[in-house]
Amino acid sequence: MKTCLKSIVTTVTVASVLTFASIPDADAKKLRWKLHAAFGQNVAVIGPPPHRVAEAVKRMSDGDFDIKVFEPGALTGGYAYYDPVSQGAIDAAFGTPGANQGKNIAYAFLSTWPFGPAAPEFAAWMMHGGGVQLAEEFYARDNIKYLLCGMIPPETSGWFRNEITSLEQLKGMKMRFFGLGAKVMQKFGVSTQQLAAADIYPALELGTIDATEFSMPAIDRTLGLYQIAKYNYYPGWHQQSTSNELLINMDKWNELPDNYQAMLETACTASVAQMIADGEASQFQAMIDNEANGVKNLTWPDEVIGEFRSKWDEVLQEELAASEDLQRVWDSFTSFDEKYQVWGARGYLK
Numbered sequence: 001m002k003t004c005l006k007s008i009v010t011t012v013t014v015a016s017v018l019t020f021a022s023i024p025d026a027d028a029k030k031l032r033w034k035l036h037a038a039f040g041q042n043v044a045v046i047g048p049p050p051h052r053v054a055e056a057v058k059r060m061s062d063g064d065f066d067i068k069v070f071e072p073g074a075l076t077g078g079y080a081y082y083d084p085v086s087q088g089a090i091d092a093a094f095g096t097p098g099a100n101q102g103k104n105i106a107y108a109f110l111s112t113w114p115f116g117p118a119a120p121e122f123a124a125w126m127m128h129g130g131g132v133q134l135a136e137e138f139y140a141r142d143n144i145k146y147l148l149c150g151m152i153p154p155e156t157s158g159w160f161r162n163e164i165t166s167l168e169q170l171k172g173m174k175m176r177f178f179g180l181g182a183k184v185m186q187k188f189g190v191s192t193q194q195l196a197a198a199d200i201y202p203a204l205e206l207g208t209i210d211a212t213e214f215s216m217p218a219i220d221r222t223l224g225l226y227q228i229a230k231y232n233y234y235p236g237w238h239q240q241s242t243s244n245e246l247l248i249n250m251d252k253w254n255e256l257p258d259n260y261q262a263m264l265e266t267a268c269t270a271s272v273a274q275m276i277a278d279g280e281a282s283q284f285q286a287m288i289d290n291e292a293n294g295v296k297n298l299t300w301p302d303e304v305i306g307e308f309r310s311k312w313d314e315v316l317q318e319e320l321a322a323s324e325d326l327q328r329v330w331d332s333f334t335s336f337d338e339k340y341q342v343w344g345a346r347g348y349l350k
Helices: 002-022 049-060 082-087 106-111 119-128 131-140 181-187 197-206 217-223 250-255 258-292 302-322 324-347
Strands: 031-037 065-070 092-095 144-152 158-160 174-176 191-193 231-234 242-249 296-299
Touching (some): 031 049, 049 144, 049 242, 082 242, 106 131, 106 242, 119 144, 119 242, 119 324, 131 144, 131 324, 144 258, 174 197, 181 302, 197 217, 242 250, 242 258
Parallel strands (some): 031 065, 231 296
Antiparallel strands (some): 092 242, 144 242, 158 231
16 A cells, blocks of 8 residues: 555656646746836937837837847946947947947948938938948948937937127037037137036036037926026037937847847837837927926027038038048938938928
8 A cells, every 4th residue: 555655656756847847937938138227217209118128129029029228328328338339238229329439430321410301301212222221331331230220310419608799609619419510610719528418517517518419409408408598599400310229239139039020120120110200299388398498499590500511511522531430321311312312302292
């Protein structure tokens, strides 16, 4: 009897072990990534997208692909994400190519450039005219996978403490300015620096900078710029549209199954459309609110815009002569634009 009982217990125990061993560990199936966000979640338009991408991927994967988004400064500084992604210290980062122009000036152009196209044409060139392919090539040199993951409409031209009645007033000014537009401002004697979003308000408040531009009215309002600078100029000649990116460590990207790669691509494509719509829908109220707080929304005279354009032409030629990659980007866009204008010049009301 004892022998029989012992046999039964042994059989049950072995069966139980085998049964539990055959049940897949649900946690082991989960893939967890860390994603750095260049902008805080509370920043209008550009803050929420990486969180939406992460949520979309989680839903599409039934929770098996879990991307945790970290605020600026938690993993690395706001714009300091290129090397950590390249080296695999972080899995991915959401930002804008111009943040990486110190690595390759062509990245500035893949983000935005003075007197560039509106968002629809910019997106069309990136997706169908070769822009994405060039970005993929450049980033791949440093072990990074590039995904176009956002696009925003025009920005403002800048926030100033005093009204600008002559461009001579710009001489000697210290100003936060982004991308290739900064080189145009330097032609007018402005000392420029590219600060991340979180650093702009304190720099303006402390007088480290005299003026700034960052983005469109709703985004700038989130940063509180209207509290210090009361003269906001338009149009944003330096950024008529701006692209956003999701950068992924190439080794991590290559390890993903095809369906997970497709989830990221799909979520980022949706992000492009969402950000354009969010950008267009949120500016007018911010401008109205700014005026209620004592801000003057001012428009540059045509002759001033002409002077900015003239200096941009100089900067463009200087930069093209210095960078083969930038020349390739410019040639790609101008070739596309020439064909696009067959439609663009006729399809829209003037």
